């Protein structure tokens with residue numbers, strides 16, 4: 001570096017200035033900036049410049065997650081329910097300390113992982129579609145679909161629930177920082193679970209261009225719940241034979257909410273209606289009456305269903321590919337298919353820096369072409 005003019009120019013050093021000691025770079029890489037938030041500042045600064053250059057429209061955002069292997073051997077792990085003596089000196093690493101500091105036993109007990117890494121316990125044991133399972137983190141991107149600029153990035157363990165939840169973190173953080181909220185949010189089926197759709201529609205007033213997570217569709221030709229008509233005023237369903245399905249068939253002394261643990265309300269048909277019904281074989285061949293579980297967030301699910309029938313939705317499906325392309329670039333060109341650093345803080349550093357680099361690349365590309373023509 002001492003003689004490299006390009007580096008001197010980049011670091012604003014004159015020919016006479018002392019260059020930093022070579023160990024400075026290794027110390028920087030190994031956590032010097034960990035508690036300073038420097039990488040987040042850098043990411044925001046690059047993003048601000050992308051916005052100033054007119055590369056962000058702020059109308060349609062897309063969200064997705066990509067799994068990145070952790071720096072943790074598959075062999076150095078234990079079964080998720082096996083007790084571990086974390087006080088052993090051999091386990092006294094920064095990644096383990098970070099894991100223990102953030103440990104919330106109650107939350108953890110709900111989702112015990114199948115295997116726990118002794119090297120990097122915050123990484124998640126993940127089954128790949130083809131091939132052996134491994135420990136991993138996920139990088140979550142929120143992008144503006146106009147030019148594929150990354151609006152926010154958030155690391156999570158490689159776990160669907162955590163990935164979906166990170167969308168809220170990113171949208172809220174971006175809105176707080178830049179006072180911009182998209183008109184539509186594009187995502188795959190994982191983001192189409194009822195509570196997430198309710199948050200998008202009711203709390204944020206954003207159009208969900210997201211397929212509804214729906215397990216009620218039936219593969220055979222029997223009636224799925226979509227064939228039952230919902231009557232909002234009467235708060236009941238009507239079955240294909242025109243008979244009602246209600247959440248209660250008799251008045252209770254004390255009012256009941258009927259909301260189940262899964263946040264649904266069960267609507268049942270009347271046995272006497274069904275007993276002589278010619279459609280019974282197609283409706284519920286194996287039970288005494290027909291029932292439908294209606295989500296308490298059904299209104300938001302219906303908004304998503306209506307949007308899914310529009311041409312704008314078709315365009316959104318196409319635009320979603322821009323996030324996938326960024327992940328492909330991240331792994332193939334930036335070679336970030338495996339982390340070098342451990343712990344959630346290591347993943348945060350690497351993912352944030354990589355996203356900043358991808359935005360810089362986009363900015364450089366458009367700067368060399370001149371300002372984009374806004375439609």
Ligand code: SF4
Pocket residue numbers: 239240241242243269273274277278279280283284290
């Ligand atoms: S079996 Fe019962 S619920 Fe099903 S269509 Fe007939 S009356 Fe309606």
